[in-house]
Amino acid sequence: MASTPKAPPIDKRRQILDAAIRVFARQGFHATRVADIADEAGVAYGLVYHYFKSKDEVLNELFSERWSLLLTAIEEADSSGDLSPRAKLEAVAGFIVDSYRHDPELMKVIIVEVTRAANSFGRTHLPEIRSAYDSIAKIVSDGQAQGAFRGDIDPTFASMSFYGAIEQLLSGWIFELIPAGDGDFDEAKSLVVAAICDGLEPR
Amino acid sequence: MASTPKAPPIDKRRQILDAAIRVFARQGFHATRVADIADEAGVAYGLVYHYFKSKDEVLNELFSERWSLLLTAIEEADSSGDLSPRAKLEAVAGFIVDSYRHDPELMKVIIVEVTRAANSFGRTHLPEIRSAYDSIAKIVSDGQAQGAFRGDIDPTFASMSFYGAIEQLLSGWIFELIPAGDGDFDEAKSLVVAAICDGLEPR
């Protein structure tokens, strides 16, 4: 046969990554032993080291996989010339919220262990994280240039506030500080953008 | 003498706490060994355990000391009947920003190791953290009742967004993503409130 004669029946590497998501989400990165990942994946201890250089690399891989999707999504929203600046922000907020809806465990790991852990893992990924802020700032900046946003708020500032607000909402869901039903997700998307664009005060 | 005849010349306990702030800020909680704290404090290893039950307790103490000040500040802002809701939010934002200006290392530790590490230490302190969100939500809720804020945004929601935005700014300073001069701090105070209250779109 010409096709895939040597591919193993199941992708063990993927299996390990998926298991890691579950275990990291459940116990946190520091509290999980490599043996936990192997057990959860139904695989021998040593195999984890066959596919990954270290425990850290497993987390790095999970983060990078997902974050690159986010960066792409932001770029795409931005480059849709026919979208209003506000609609672009809505697209970004929507993507992040949907990421959480679709795979809460993965997003929990990424936010808790990387994005908000800038001392340990965040350090390594600071450039990638910063890149997201920058892209959002560009959306704001363009919005200002075309008069859709007021000009007296620094774009970087606005970008940090916007992203910070969204991440805080995810944290609220992750730690069950606020209700996380399907309706809440949709509501959240528009409310964050409304809060940031329209403000809390009545118009 | 009637006064303090038995007090040791210097408060070693305080000395250890202050040293811990520096070391935690520099290396992160997980990466610092108890010996590092003792060395930094110029004190023997065992003395740390004379004053604290465990390494965790040192961090807990640092957090609780500071967080109770924050809670008090929010309560005070809220109970000043003569302040507008917006002015109350300004007071809260101002307190947090000034806390960072006054003791960036301590705030770094609190944010990075506790507030944003809800998986490990944040878990323990979730009730205290939540209490801050609730108090801010109350300010928003009262503002809505008196017509100063629009009524269609859930107060908890607004509170999380507001706090999230501020915390993200602190993170930006902590990890040098945004400039942290004296003018930047003052600017930040008003800009966060402006962004949240007035919104990004022109009025």
Add this chain to the structure above:
DNA sequence: CCACCGATTGACTGGTCAGTCAACCAACCT
């Protein structure tokens, strides 16, 4: 001068785990 007691010291222990490695196995080729 001695007895007492809390503060202070730092060597030591027990347990934990990340990462290594030599052996094993299964598929495929010749």
Add this chain to the structure above:
DNA sequence: AGGTTGGTTGACTGACCAGTCAATCGGTGG
């Protein structure tokens, strides 16, 4: 069958470090 390759196994080791504890110090009162 014999050989080669690469995935797979799990026991083992070496390092690390939180927390313990017995010894020492220094001040106070009898």
